[in-house]
Each structure stands twice: as structure tokens, then as C-alpha cells.
Amino acid sequence: MRATVLSIGQVSPLVKSGEVSPVDLVRTCLERIDARPELNAFITIMRDSAAAAALAAEQEIAAGRYRGPLHGIPVSVKDLVDVAGTPTTSGSAVPPRMPLADAPIVARLREAGAIIVGKTNLHEFAFGTTSEESAFGPVRHPRDGSRSAGGSSGGAAVALVEGMCFASVGTDTGGSIRIPSAACGTVGLKPTYGELPCDGIVALSTTLDHVGPIARSVADAALMFRVMKSGAQAAPRPSPVQRPYVFGIPEAYFCDRLHPGVRAALARTRESLARAGHQIRPVNVEHAERTAHVYLHIVLPEAAWYHAQLLAAHADRYSPGVRLRLEMGRYVLAEDYVRALHLRTLLRQAVNDALKGCDALLLPTMTIPAPTLGEATVDVDGVREPVRGTMLKLTQLFNMTGHPAIALPAGTTDDGWPVSVQLVGHLDGTDRLIDTAAAVEPYSTGGDGSVGGGTG
Amino acid sequence: MTIDAWLKAACDDAERRGLPDLKPLLETLARATAALRDADRLIDRTRLEP
Numbered sequence: 001m002r003a004t005v006l007s008i009g010q011v012s013p014l015v016k017s018g019e020v021s022p023v024d025l026v027r028t029c030l031e032r033i034d035a036r037p038e039l040n041a042f043i044t045i046m047r048d049s050a051a052a053a054a055l056a057a058e059q060e061i062a063a064g065r066y067r068g069p070l071h072g073i074p075v076s077v078k079d080l081v082d083v084a085g086t087p088t089t090s091g092s093a094v095p096p097r098m099p100l101a102d103a104p105i106v107a108r109l110r111e112a113g114a115i116i117v118g119k120t121n122l123h124e125f126a127f128g129t130t131s132e133e134s135a136f137g138p139v140r141h142p143r144d145g146s147r148s149a150g151g152s153s154g155g156a157a158v159a160l161v162e163g164m165c166f167a168s169v170g171t172d173t174g175g176s177i178r179i180p181s182a183a184c185g186t187v188g189l190k191p192t193y194g195e196l197p198c199d200g201i202v203a204l205s206t207t208l209d210h211v212g213p214i215a216r217s218v219a220d221a222a223l224m225f226r227v228m229k230s231g232a233q234a235a236p237r238p239s240p241v242q243r244p245y246v247f248g249i250p251e252a253y254f255c256d257r258l259h260p261g262v263r264a265a266l267a268r269t270r271e272s273l274a275r276a277g278h279q280i281r282p283v284n285v286e287h288a289e290r291t292a293h294v295y296l297h298i299v300l301p302e303a304a305w306y307h308a309q310l311l312a313a314h315a316d317r318y319s320p321g322v323r324l325r326l327e328m329g330r331y332v333l334a335e336d337y338v339r340a341l342h343l344r345t346l347l348r349q350a351v352n353d354a355l356k357g358c359d360a361l362l363l364p365t366m367t368i369p370a371p372t373l374g375e376a377t378v379d380v381d382g383v384r385e386p387v388r389g390t391m392l393k394l395t396q397l398f399n400m401t402g403h404p405a406i407a408l409p410a411g412t413t414d415d416g417w418p419v420s421v422q423l424v425g426h427l428d429g430t431d432r433l434i435d436t437a438a439a440v441e442p443y444s445t446g447g448d449g450s451v452g453g454g455t456g
Numbered sequence: 457m458t459i460d461a462w463l464k465a466a467c468d469d470a471e472r473r474g475l476p477d478l479k480p481l482l483e484t485l486a487r488a489t490a491a492l493r494d495a496d497r498l499i500d501r502t503r504l505e506p
Contacts, residue, residue, distance in 0.1 A: 290491070290498075293489075294495070297488070300485075320477070324477055324478055325481070327475060328481045328482065328485055331462075331485065333457060333462065336493070340492060342499045343492070343496075343498065
């Protein structure tokens with residue numbers, strides 16, 4: 001098996017023992033990046049600095065100064081996140097910012113020994129779900145270049161499934177970690193709101209923005225999350241006690257219209273968990289049908305506020321679709337924004353109520369598999385729906401409420417496209433959610449390193 | 457401001473700014489705003505903290 005398709009959990013003991021060199025890992029990742037330029041996964045490839053960091057890591061480890069399981073491991077960073085000395089383009093032709101310092105989460109990853117191989121492509125300014133509006137070309141699905149890899153962190157997921165890195169940093173304002181994870185078959189974790197700092201990250205909507213990892217396994221995502229939260233000193237958590245978990249499945253709204261392959265994946269996961277002795281119960285998230293309306297009245301004005309000065313100076317350099325969405329935000333009335341904020345509180349309580357007595361909610365991550373690039377609408381179980389709306393439908397609620405959520409590979413459709421299930425945990429319960437996800441992982445096919453199949 | 461009045465003012469402004477493509481998006485937003493205002497009755501104003 002190629003080293004670059006191993007999980008971090010599999011490769012890091014080999015790095016620690018000296019059996020595998022970080023120099024070779026970085027070289028192989030760079031070769032994989034060079035092998036598929038048509039995917040547009042990366043905006044900036046950090047060849048020289050990655051090679052130098054790999055050599056330094058090799059020497060440190062040989063000298064007995066092993067820092068931990070990320071030491072010498074190549075990772076990628078979404079190009080919305082500052083990495084000192086490289087432009088933060090946000091996937092846009094708008095002049096980039098040139099950071100002198102790493103974003104805190106990047107600094108923590110580097111402190112733990114991770115090696116950044118490059119900055120990944122995205123939907124411009126993270127304001128889209130398909131990663132097709134980018135000044136650096138659309139991110140293409142590795143399995144079929146006419147399909148979207150999801151977004152906005154599309155390049156991050158593609159980089160991972162193609163062996164261009166061992167984990168990726170993504171951001172998530174309405175589902176932008178979980179949606180590409182669903183489309184490509186990776187694990188994507190959105191922690192509780194505010195748990196990881198968004199300093200040094202280009203904002204989209206400051207009360208909805210999250211940052212988190214995309215990885216090949218729950219264990220890898222947990223490792224990345226803990227280092228992004230606490231740095232190299234992140235204490236390893238003991239393995240959770242094996243016990244029956246309780247899952248609530250919210251059928252209304254979340255399951256009312258799904259691609260048959262997605263519905264089948266949820267049913268498979270549910271049945272496997274029940275057979276293994278876990279409890280499954282129906283739950284209801286009250287007012288969930290209000291989600292999109294509330295979300296729109298928060299994300300639009302917050303994005304318009306952030307971009308006001310850039311729009312004034314560089315309106316013609318935005319992609320037309322992204323510019324129009326930003327312009328739309330300028331017309332939301334303050335009264336309606338405040339109304340949406342109050343309704344968000346109501347929705348947060350509704351999710352808390354649904355979680356009572358449960359370890360996590362279990363639902364699909366996305367209603368459909370990877371959609372075709374350039375399409376405005378998509379068939380969802382016999383009904384044409386807007387692509388953007390249906391891709392966000394099952395994820396955006398938890399950006400508003402702040403609950404932690406994780407996307408897990410759940411096999412493929414009959415024709416081989418990855419599909420995904422999502423677990424939603426209690427507020428401030430990201431570690432508990434990770435433990436629960438680790439228990440679910442063996443039952444939602446994909447698991448460690450196989451990235452859900454169908455990756456071409 | 458009623459949604460109809462808001463939509464007319466917004467579309468006029470978009471036209472004035474040379475953004476006619478914004479009009480269908482504003483119409484979509486108007487429908488979403490109507491739904492949002494419909495949900496307003498769910499907010500219990502007696503329980504709002506200052």
C-alpha cells in the first residue's frame with residue numbers, strides 16, 4: 001500500500017521508528033500533487049519550505065526529539081487560512097493578503113511537527129458549496145472531473161483522497177468541511193462554535209464560521225482537532241469505554257427528500273448500529289424547516305459587512321456569482337437580521353431538546369452525492385432542487401446553533417459515489433462526539449484509510 | 457417596511473447600480489424574508505433578556 005494512503009495513526013509509528021522518513025512522505029505527496037494538476041486541488045504548493053521542514057523533522061526524530069504523532073506528517077491548509085509568508089488568496093482574483101504570521105491553529109500544527117505542503121483551493125471566499133467559482137479553476141472530483149468535490153473546502157478533501165497530504169485544515173460556515181467530506185468520502189469535523197480560534201482566517205460570517213480538520217479516520221480527525229486546540233502539548237485522551245450509545249434520528253425535514261443512495265446509507269448505518277446493541281430512537285428538531293430562511297438572513301449581511309471595503313475597491317475582480325451573493329447581503333434589513341438572531345436561539349434550544357437522552361443525532365450529511373459542475377439544480381429523489389440549497393440543507397443548522405458535527409464516510413451509491421452520515425453532538429461536547437463517532441465508524445463503511453471507496 | 461416596498465426599493469437600487477442580475481436573487485430573498493417574518497410569532501418577547 002502506498003504510504004500516502006495510510007492514516008496518520010498508521011504512518012506516524014513508522015516515522016517515529018525511522019522506518020519511514022518525513023523527507024520521503026513529503027516527496028511522495030508533492031509527486032501526487034504534480035500527478036493530477038487538472039483537479040485544481042492546490043493554489044500554492046510549498047515545495048521548498050516543506051522539503052526543508054521534512055529534513056529538519058527527520059534530523060530531530062533521529063536525534064531522539066520526537067514531538068508526537070504529527071511530527072513529520074504532511075498536511076494541507078485551506079487557502080482561507082493564514083500561513084506566514086504565503087499569500088492568502090481565498091480562491092479569489094481580489095488582491096490577497098500577505099500574512100507575516102501563521103493563524104494560531106497553523107502555528108499549533110507546526111509546533112507539533114506537522115509539515116504544510118500547500119494551500120488548497122476553495123469556493124471563492126468560502127461563499128459556495130461546489131468549489132467551482134475560484135480564480136484558480138474549479139476543484140474537480142477525482143473520480144470524474146465533471147463533478148464537484150463539494151465545497152467550500154473542496155481542494156482540502158481532494159488533496160486528502162488523492163494522497164497529496166495526510167490531513168487537511170478546512171473551514172465550515174454552512175457545511176464547508178462536511179459537504180466536501182460527504183462528496184469525497186472523508187471524515188470532516190466541525191467542532192463546537194468558538195472552540196478553535198478563527199483568528200488569521202478570512203471571515204465569511206463571523207457568528208457562523210468554524211475551522212476544523214478533514215481526515216481519513218476519526219482518530220486522525222481527533223488528533224488534528226486536539227493539536228489545533230491545544231498545540232503540541234495536547235494531552236492524548238484515553239480510549240472511551242465501550243458501551244451502547246444512544247442515537248436520535250430526526251426524520252422530519254432532514255430525511256424527507258434524499259437521494260436513494262443516501263437514504264440507503266443511513267438505513268445501513270442505522271441497522272448495523274442497532275445490531276451491535278446501540279439504541280436508535282426517533283427525535284424531532286422543532287422548527288427545523290425554518291433553517292434556510294434564518295441562515296440566509298445571518299450569513300448574507302455578515303458576509304456583506306466583511307466584504308464592504310473590498311467590494312468598494314475590487315468589485316470587478318470577484319466571480320459574478322459570489323459578488324451577487326455579497327451584494328444581496330447589503331439589502332437585508334437590520335430588523336430582519338435581529339429577527340434571525342432570535343430565531344437562531346430558538347433553533348439552538350430545539351437541537352438541545354432533540355439531543356436530550358441521546359449521545360448524538362444521526363442523519364445524512366448531504367442529501368445527494370457529488371453534483372455535476374455548472375448545474376444550478378439537481379434531481380433529489382425525483383424533484384429538481386437548487387444545488388446550493390440542497391447541499392447546505394442538512395449541515396447549516398448546526399453552524400447556527402454551534403453544535404459540534406462530524407461527517408463520516410458511509411459507503412457509496414450503487415454507481416460508486418461516496419455518501420456520508422453525520423453525527424451531531426452536544427454543545428461543548430466535541431470530545432464526546434469524537435468518542436461516539438469512533439464507535440460508529442466501523443458501522444458506516446469507509447473507515448480508516450479507505451476514504452469511502454469510489455475515489456478513482 | 458413591507459416586503460413589497462422593500463423589494464421595489466432594492467430592485468430600483470440594484471438597477472441604478474448597474475446590477476440587474478441581482479433582481480432575481482432579491483426576489484428569492486423577499487420570499488425568504490416573508491417566511492422569516494412568518495416565524496416571528498415563535499419568538500417569545502416576554503423571555504428576551506436585555
